[in-house]
Amino acid sequence: MELEDLKLTEKRKLICQKLDLHNSDDILRYYPFKYEKYVMTHYDDFKEGDRVFFEGELISFPSTFRFRKNLSKTTFKVLYEEEEIVVTIFNRPWIRGIKTDDKIVIVGKYDGHNKVTASNYFTKDIKTLLGIQPIYSLKEGIKQNEIVKLIEYTFNKCEDNIFDDIPSDLIDSHGLIDLKTALKNIHKPINDDYLRKALARLKYDEFLRFYLSIEALKGTTINETKESKEFDQNKINELINKLEFDLTVDQKQCIEDIFKDLKSNKPMYRLVQGEVGSGKTIVAIIGLYANYLAGYQGALMAPTEILAKQHYQSFKEIIGDKANVALLYSNGSNNNEIKEKLSSGQIDIVIGTHALFQEDVSFKKLGFVVADEQHRFGVKQRRALKEKGHNVDFLIMSATPIPRTLASSIYGDLDISSIASLPGERKGCDTFLINKNSIVDILGDLKEVLKEGRQIYIIASAIEASENYSGKDASGLYNSLIDVFKPYRLGLIHGKLKTEEKDEIMNKFKNNEIGVLVSTTVVEVGVNVKNATTMVIYDADRFGLSQIHQLRGRIQRGSYKGKCYLLTDSKENDVLKRLNVLCKTNDGFKISEEDLRLRGPGDILGTRQSGLPAFILGNIFEDSKIIEGAKKDAKKIVENLNNVDYEKFYNNITKLAHQRVVD
Numbered sequence: 001m002e003l004e005d006l007k008l009t010e011k012r013k014l015i016c017q018k019l020d021l022h023n024s025d026d027i028l029r030y031y032p033f034k035y036e037k038y039v040m041t042h043y044d045d046f047k048e049g050d051r052v053f054f055e056g057e058l059i060s061f062p063s064t065f066r067f068r069k070n071l072s073k074t075t076f077k078v079l080y081e082e083e084e085i086v087v088t089i090f091n092r093p094w095i096r097g098i099k100t101d102d103k104i105v106i107v108g109k110y111d112g113h114n115k116v117t118a119s120n121y122f123t124k125d126i127k128t129l130l131g132i133q134p135i136y137s138l139k140e141g142i143k144q145n146e147i148v149k150l151i152e153y154t155f156n157k158c159e160d161n162i163f164d165d166i167p168s169d170l171i172d173s174h175g176l177i178d179l180k181t182a183l184k185n186i187h188k189p190i191n192d193d194y195l196r197k198a199l200a201r202l203k204y205d206e207f208l209r210f211y212l213s214i215e216a217l218k219g220t221t222i223n224e225t226k227e228s229k230e231f232d233q234n235k236i237n238e239l240i241n242k243l244e245f246d247l248t249v250d251q252k253q254c255i256e257d258i259f260k261d262l263k264s265n266k267p268m269y270r271l272v273q274g275e276v277g278s279g280k281t282i283v284a285i286i287g288l289y290a291n292y293l294a295g296y297q298g299a300l301m302a303p304t305e306i307l308a309k310q311h312y313q314s315f316k317e318i319i320g321d322k323a324n325v326a327l328l329y330s331n332g333s334n335n336n337e338i339k340e341k342l343s344s345g346q347i348d349i350v351i352g353t354h355a356l357f358q359e360d361v362s363f364k365k366l367g368f369v370v371a372d373e374q375h376r377f378g379v380k381q382r383r384a385l386k387e388k389g390h391n392v393d394f395l396i397m398s399a400t401p402i403p404r405t406l407a408s409s410i411y412g413d414l415d416i417s418s419i420a421s422l423p424g425e426r427k428g429c430d431t432f433l434i435n436k437n438s439i440v441d442i443l444g445d446l447k448e449v450l451k452e453g454r455q456i457y458i459i460a461s462a463i464e465a466s467e468n469y470s471g472k473d474a475s476g477l478y479n480s481l482i483d484v485f486k487p488y489r490l491g492l493i494h495g496k497l498k499t500e501e502k503d504e505i506m507n508k509f510k511n512n513e514i515g516v517l518v519s520t521t522v523v524e525v526g527v528n529v530k531n532a533t534t535m536v537i538y539d540a541d542r543f544g545l546s547q548i549h550q551l552r553g554r555i556q557r558g559s560y561k562g563k564c565y566l567l568t569d570s571k572e573n574d575v576l577k578r579l580n581v582l583c584k585t586n587d588g589f590k591i592s593e594e595d596l597r598l599r600g601p602g603d604i605l606g607t608r609q610s611g612l613p614a615f616i617l618g619n620i621f622e623d624s625k626i627i628e629g630a631k632k633d634a635k636k637i638v639e640n641l642n643n644v645d646y647e648k649f650y651n652n653i654t655k656l657a658h659q660r661v662v663d
Helices: 010-018 024-028 093-097 144-161 168-173 179-187 192-221 233-241 249-263 280-293 305-319 335-344 379-386 404-410 440-451 474-481 499-510 545-555 573-584 588-599 601-605 624-639 644-657
Strands: 034-038 051-058 063-066 072-080 083-090 103-112 115-122 131-135 269-274 297-301 325-328 349-352 366-372 393-398 415-419 429-434 455-459 490-493 516-519 532-537 562-567
Touching (some): 192 624, 192 644, 233 280, 249 269, 269 280, 280 393, 305 325, 305 499, 429 545, 440 455, 455 545, 545 562
Parallel strands (some): 366 393, 429 562, 455 516, 532 562
Antiparallel strands (some): 103 115
């Protein structure tokens, strides 16, 4: 059901817009990211550091103190089982609207001495909250109860139109519950057993759709052919011999794999997954150069202008005047000229951003497309570029390496090459976990780095402070650290800056005119400043392990050994254990494996943006039985398309599979 058919209020329409929900199916599949089980805690059972859940009577008017932009602390007292409890809650200034003598339910941590730091509060009867409560991911300006009510409203509106599209015999063979019951209990579970059954059913849905789409994709590419691309190996060897470094064994193997694909009569669909700083770019350069020698044009698409410009410089330095290389991005001053030369064949290799996807960009003879950081591009964008040629060879590169067996399961329709080793000149990185969200204890070390003439990244997870964000923000850090690091100049970079502003700041950082760069994760991909050898990451618990590993790759670009400091106020054992993984290893394959165990592939692989059915609930490690069942069922469907129900379901999945190129 489309949003207009749901007859939502303007406020609910805005929530859908912020959460990128376009129809009733999107809303009903906006699953909780975790659940909390609310069991009332009696005062006699309060223990310091424990989570408590209780209902008290407000006996003092809430007092709110505001510090920094959009940050606040509210304090009040409640009476609970004849004890006065002092409650503190952050970034909930609207709680002042509650009147004394009102009942209020508190969820939080007991700090001892009748003090509680609340994580949430409710004004409804505690009896309605007991049991399993869903917790949804939020965005600024959206509250939990608003999402709960939106989903409940949508379910009630659509309940009579929720039907299973998966053939019933498959559902029955696994003893799974029907879709309507599963959706109801994923959002409002009656008990643990109902939640378990809902999860099993919806995970099966995700895996079955995924593996059936893989089967469909294999069917669309199995009969594809192209002309073999022949090139002068001597010219390739000449290029390699002039490099200022030796290729690693893994790099040589990747290049050999690409050469075989280029010479094959079957189009290339290959993933090169490489450790951070492992040298994937040179592999792409050599592959595109071979494609040029065979008489074809090539294109490399990068997710950001910063990275596109950096790739362009690398290509120019290595290829020189052997081929005509151009750069195309949205605000380029000579874009029209480049487009004309691409169309006429005067440009051999083009490096660009999403500007490459525009309809007015055409090629005379496009033969090879490389997508860097593949999960950052939309499906339609990748297809639009690949379709600008005929049977184009396609290579995607990812700096999020995962074990080959898992890669085969996830990227079932691709050939896979891996670069696990670092080039010899790279010294790696030492990582330290600091149990404090402050640089006070490491300030001396940071200043010593600056005195030695080297540079520092300081990373925050948000651009600005807000009422729904209690961590450190880049803008606030920049303002607070200017005086701390005098006379060394600070810079600030984030995604909201204009392209020209970002370019100016990065150029100054590259030229060492800026000693400390405060940034969001905009520097996560590909930024190459060899003199930057130290990184500080605030609120490290808010990042995934693979993302931190990607970030710290920025300080492993030169001959100095990098140092990365992870700052966190978290006292949770699971969080600290997870972050300690980064302190023990620099092996990206091990790190991403741990991330997959803990968070599933949705965040790691970017499947929500990739065009693959997103594993929102499914976990490749934990759900092996469900996966095996889904794999077998996908093959069963493909092998029995004379079955009307199977054919109908397969055709629906095939339509989705045709909407993407390769992921």
